[in-house]
Amino acid sequence: MPYIVLSLIKLLIVVLVLMHTLAYLQWVERKVIAHVQLRVGPRRVGPHGLLQPLADVIKLVTKEGMLPSHVNTIFYFLAPFIAVLFALIPMCLIPYGGDINVFGIHTTMQVTDVSIGILLVFGLSGMGVYGVALAGWASNNKYSLMGGLRSSAQMISYELPMALAIAAPLLILNTLSFRHIVDGQTGFYFGFIPKWTIFQGPVPQIVSFVLFMVAGFAETNRVPFDLPEAENELVAGFHTEYSSMTFAAFFMAEYANMITVSCIATLLFLGGWHPLWPEQYGSSLLPSLIFGVSGLVCFSHAARPARPFDRITLPVFGVLFLGLAGLFLIPAGQQILMPLFWFGAKTGTILFVFIWVRATLPRFRYDQLMGFAWTFMFPAALINLFVTALGVALS
Amino acid sequence: MDAVLFLIFAAIAVVCALNLVIQTHPIASALSLIGVMASLAAIYLQLGGEFIAAAQLVVYAGAIMVLFVFVIMLLNEGKERKAKRRLWVTIAGLPLLFVFVALIHFMILRVLPPSDSVKFGAFTGGNAEAIGIKLFTAYLLPFEVTSVLILIAIVGAIVLARKEVD
Amino acid sequence: MQLPPFQMIAGVPLTWYLTLSAVLFALGVAGFLFRRNIITVFMSIELMLNAVNLSFVAFSYKLKQNDGHIYSFFVMVVAAAEAAVGLAIILTVFKNRQTLEIDEVSSLKD
Numbered sequence: 296m297p298y299i300v301l302s303l304i305k306l307l308i309v310v311l312v313l314m315h316t317l318a319y320l321q322w323v324e325r326k327v328i329a330h331v332q333l334r335v336g337p338r339r340v341g342p343h344g345l346l347q348p349l350a351d352v353i354k355l356v357t358k359e360g361m362l363p364s365h366v367n368t369i370f371y372f373l374a375p376f377i378a379v380l381f382a383l384i385p386m387c388l389i390p391y392g393g394d395i396n397v398f399g400i401h402t403t404m405q406v407t408d409v410s411i412g413i414l415l416v417f418g419l420s421g422m423g424v425y426g427v428a429l430a431g432w433a434s435n436n437k438y439s440l441m442g443g444l445r446s447s448a449q450m451i452s453y454e455l456p457m458a459l460a461i462a463a464p465l466l467i468l469n470t471l472s473f474r475h476i477v478d479g480q481t482g483f484y485f486g487f488i489p490k491w492t493i494f495q496g497p498v499p500q501i502v503s504f505v506l507f508m509v510a511g512f513a514e515t516n517r518v519p520f521d522l523p524e525a526e527n528e529l530v531a532g533f534h535t536e537y538s539s540m541t542f543a544a545f546f547m548a549e550y551a552n553m554i555t556v557s558c559i560a561t562l563l564f565l566g567g568w569h570p571l572w573p574e575q576y577g578s579s580l581l582p583s584l585i586f587g588v589s590g591l592v593c594f595s596h597a598a599r600p601a602r603p604f605d606r607i608t609l610p611v612f613g614v615l616f617l618g619l620a621g622l623f624l625i626p627a628g629q630q631i632l633m634p635l636f637w638f639g640a641k642t643g644t645i646l647f648v649f650i651w652v653r654a655t656l657p658r659f660r661y662d663q664l665m666g667f668a669w670t671f672m673f674p675a676a677l678i679n680l681f682v683t684a685l686g687v688a689l690s
Numbered sequence: 691m692d693a694v695l696f697l698i699f700a701a702i703a704v705v706c707a708l709n710l711v712i713q714t715h716p717i718a719s720a721l722s723l724i725g726v727m728a729s730l731a732a733i734y735l736q737l738g739g740e741f742i743a744a745a746q747l748v749v750y751a752g753a754i755m756v757l758f759v760f761v762i763m764l765l766n767e768g769k770e771r772k773a774k775r776r777l778w779v780t781i782a783g784l785p786l787l788f789v790f791v792a793l794i795h796f797m798i799l800r801v802l803p804p805s806d807s808v809k810f811g812a813f814t815g816g817n818a819e820a821i822g823i824k825l826f827t828a829y830l831l832p833f834e835v836t837s838v839l840i841l842i843a844i845v846g847a848i849v850l851a852r853k854e855v856d
Numbered sequence: 857m858q859l860p861p862f863q864m865i866a867g868v869p870l871t872w873y874l875t876l877s878a879v880l881f882a883l884g885v886a887g888f889l890f891r892r893n894i895i896t897v898f899m900s901i902e903l904m905l906n907a908v909n910l911s912f913v914a915f916s917y918k919l920k921q922n923d924g925h926i927y928s929f930f931v932m933v934v935a936a937a938e939a940a941v942g943l944a945i946i947l948t949v950f951k952n953r954q955t956l957e958i959d960e961v962s963s964l965k966d
Contacts, residue, residue, distance in 0.1 A: 373721075410817050411744045418747035424756055425724070432717065432763055444763060451756055471818050696868045700876045707880050707903060711887040716895045723899050726880070730906055737873070737917045742909075742925045749932050754902070754939045761943045762895055767956045770893045783890070787882050794878040798871050807867035808917060815922040821929070829926050836933045843937035850944035 305406045306387065313386055317550045318348035324650045331654040342608035358539035363434075366536060370433035375537070375544035378426025382551035385416040389558045390473050392568050392634035404634065405474065412473040413461060413559070417454075420514065420555060424450045426548065427516075427523075434536035442535070445661055446523035450514055452668040457510035459676035463503040463683040464492040464563050477567030487573065491566035498686035502679045504564045506672060508648075511556035513668070515549060518653040522661050557645040565641045568634035582623040582636045590616035692810050696736060703729040714769040716762045720755060727751040738813030741821045873914040880907035892957045894946055898939075905935050 322337070322344065329336030337344030362368070392404030409415055424447045431443015465471065468479040482490045492500045513520040537545065561567060570578040593613035600606045623632055659667070706725035713719050727750050734743040825833055880903060887900030909928045916924025946956070953961055 370717075409740070411740045414741075414744040414748065414818070418744055418752055421748060421752035424752070425721075425759070428756070428759055428763070429721075440763070444760070447756065447760070451753070692867050696872065700872070703876065704879055704883075707883040710896075710899060710903060711883055711891070716893055716899075719896050719899055723903060726903060727906060730910055733873070733876075733910065734913050736868075737913050739913045739916070739925050739928070742913060742928050745929060745932060746909075749936060750902075750906070754936050757939055757943055758895065758899065761947065765895075765947070765950055765956065767893070767950075770891070770896070770957070773892055773959075783886075787886055790885075791875075791878050791882045794882075795871075795875050798874045798878070802871055802874070802918075806870040806918060808870055808873065808914075809867035812867075813917050813920060815920070816916075816925050820922055821925055824922060824926055825929070829930075832930055836930055836937075840933065840937050843940045847940040847944040850941070851947050 301400070301402060302406060305402075305404075309386055309391075309406055313383070313551070313554075316554065317547055318352065320550050320554070320646065321351070321546075322348050323646075324653070327647070327650045328654040331651070342604065342612075352543075355539050355543040360539045360541070363536055365435045367433045367435060370429050371536075372541070374426050374430035374433055375541045375548070376426075377429065378423055378548040379544045379551070381419050381423040381426065382548040382555070384419050385555045386551070388412050388416055388473065389555070389562065390477065390567070391638055392631065393477075395631050397631070403474065404631070408472060408474050410472045413465070413471050413476070413563070416555070416559060417458060417461065420552065421451075421454055423548070423552065426545075430537070430545070436536055439535045442523045446516060449516070449520065449523060449661075449664060449668075452665060453510045453513035453520075453672070456506055456668065456672035456676040457514060459673075459680050460503045460506040460510060461559075461563065463498075463676075463680050464500045466680075466683050466687050467492065467495060467498070467500070473562055477562055477569070480566040481569055483573050487576070489566055489569060489571060491569075492564045496686075497690040498683045500564060500683070502675070503683070504560070506676050506679065507560055507564065508645075510672065511560065512649070512652065513664070515552040515556055517549075517553065517649060519656045519658050520664055522658055522664065553646065553649055554642070557642045557649070560645055561638060561641040565645075568638040570633070570637050579623075579629060579633055582633070583620040586616045586620035586623065590614070590620060692736065692808070695810075696733065696808075699729040699732045699736075703733070716767070716770075717759065720758050720762055723758075724751050724755050727755065736810050737808060737816075738811070739816040741816055741818045870914060870918055874911060877907045877911040877914065880904075880910070892959055894949070894956050894958050894961075897958065898942055898946070902935060902939070905931055 325347070326336040326344070337347040340346045340350045362371070387406040388409060390403065390405035390408065394401065394403050427450065428443050428447040431439045431441070431446070434440070434443075465476075468476050470476060470479065480489075480491050480495070484490060484494070488494055493504050512518075516523060570581075572578050590613045593609045593616060597605060597609035597613065600609065622628060623636070703726050706722040706729065709722040710719045710726070713722065727746060731743040731746040731751070734740075734746060884900045884904035884907060887903065888897055891897055891900065909931055912924040912928040912931070914924075916922060916928075949961060950956060955961070
């Protein structure tokens with residue numbers, strides 16, 4: 296099959312899955328934060344609020360798109376465009392699985408494998424700073440400008456510890472391409488400890504992982520580093536003057552950045568699509584087990600429904616989950632589905648940590664935030680890189 | 691296919707560079723310069739310089755230009771006032787520029803054989819491993835000297851931009 | 857690296873890259889000479905440096921060596937250092953003169 300047609304098909308799949316994930320990530324966030332705060336979250340639109348993202352999309356699209364008269368029109372429209380562009384491009388470079396053989400076509404689950412993959416992703420997410428800075432500038436509004444400049448300064452300050460935290464496992468893995476990074480994490484120690492970078496000798500990269508996660512929180516403007524866009528601090532920061540579709544664009548860019556950071560953490564530190572324990576001990580049965588148990592839990596809750604609606608919807612979900620469990624047992628599909636499951640599970644866990652932290656921690660003040668970056672994270676990342684380099688050189 | 695890609699990115703680069711020179715507000719010039727750098731990164735990819743393309747995006751377009759954009763936003767001077775130029779400058783300026791470019795193009799055509807063509811993927815020595823090996827063996831002294839240079843620049847910039855404490 | 861199978865045999869002549877470099881350099885010179893805002897002058901200098909980088913990488917392709925890439929890398933590093941110090945100087949000039957036009961910073965002229 297011609298290379299261009301294959302790439303277009305892969306791109307289509309990535310775009311479809313990504314758009315749905317962005318929409319439902321928002322649903323997951325609202326539900327998780329609600330349950331942490333001992334309330335229920337959206338439950339009216341569709342069963343358990345599952346159609347809430349659709350309702351939000353309809354609302355944002357049909358809302359009146361105002362163009363305030365005092366804004367700089369070209370930059371006003373350029374800023375969300377730049378933010379979304381540089382948030383979505385890294386999705387093409389990330390591998391979601393290994394080699395597959397589908398209908399005789401031998402290909403990999405990645406749109407394109409560049410030999411400088413991680414460097415390019417890092418550069419592209421660094422360019423996302425312009426979306427925020429221009430949004431603050433174009434709005435011609437002192438709160439937006441302050442929010443925009445603060446947010447950009449925060450993002451570029453935390454790029455340094457992030458780059459140093461990325462450099463440490465790259466010293467061990469000796470490559471910049473994502474496929475080779477994950478290939479360097481195959482295998483198991485003592486037959487059952489996976490050779491992920493956080494467990495790998497000569498220096499286990501746990502400190503790098505923690506530093507990368509903290510820098511990732513700051514890069515994506517998430518709590519506890521979200522002062523520049525806090526609703527009750529700076530009137531919503533740099534996206535004060537934006538409404539409807541352009542606001543949706545910034546929102547989408549933030550979630551896409553979050554997904555990109557989680558995917559990179561999975562690939563660099565958690566072994567990508569490799570299973571947690573070897574397949575001969577039955578790790579291929581884990582997804583079927585999880586979905587089967589979920590299906591049975593749905594059925595048992597449907598027997599004693601908490602709400603009258605659940606008598607109908609929960610059995611449907613139970614059947615869906617049991618169907619998924621059966622799907623993971625078919626050996627023909629396991630080649631595609633198992634790597635996707637492991638990659639999705641690890642990325643999903645990191646995204647859950649993002650949401651969990653948002654529900655739990657208070658926010659940093661801006662000078663505390665910048666001081667933390669320059670006086671603690673940057674020296675810590677340097678020392679970590681030095682220790683890793685020493686370990687690699689001495690072995 | 692190569693020629694089409696090159697022409698697209700070259701056209702974007704030239705249009706952005708023209709925009710840089712013509713625009714009156716510095717922030718529009720800064721954004722045009724970012725456009726030039728991004729299209730040059732794509733052209734470097736075509737010439738086999740993968741590491742240089744990534745370095746261009748990370749260092750030039752992602753850090754240096756952010757510095758420029760910050761300074762322009764902080765100083766907030768607005769558009770440039772129109773200059774009073776003498777008549778001969780206005781008449782002879784643009785044609786002289788064309789003559790300059792034509793002269794250089796003529797000299798290039800004299801020096802290089804016309805059959806030299808660039809194919810995407812013909813040069814594979816531009817990946818990070820090859821550049822890393824060269825950088826840390828043959829060019830180690832310039833590498834260390836530029837590190838000290840950056841340190842001097844950091845110290846100098848902080849000292850210059852510091853608020854006076856009386 | 858896998859090449860797409862339908863690629864044309866003829867590539868792009870190397871002289872086109874060098875002409876592009878010349879055009880960008882000429883535009884940088886024009887911006888440097890004709891603009892009065894000091895930050896725009898500085899950006900024209902960066903444009904000239906970029907044009908030179910393109911020239912280095914193009915010749916590195918011709919000679920099939922990656923030394924040109926390394927020179928280009930050093931040009932980028934030095935440009936970064938220069939931008940940092942230059943912008944700090946511009947900030948100081950603005951603090952003292954309240955203007956960004958190079959024609960008005962002329963107290964040493966007789």
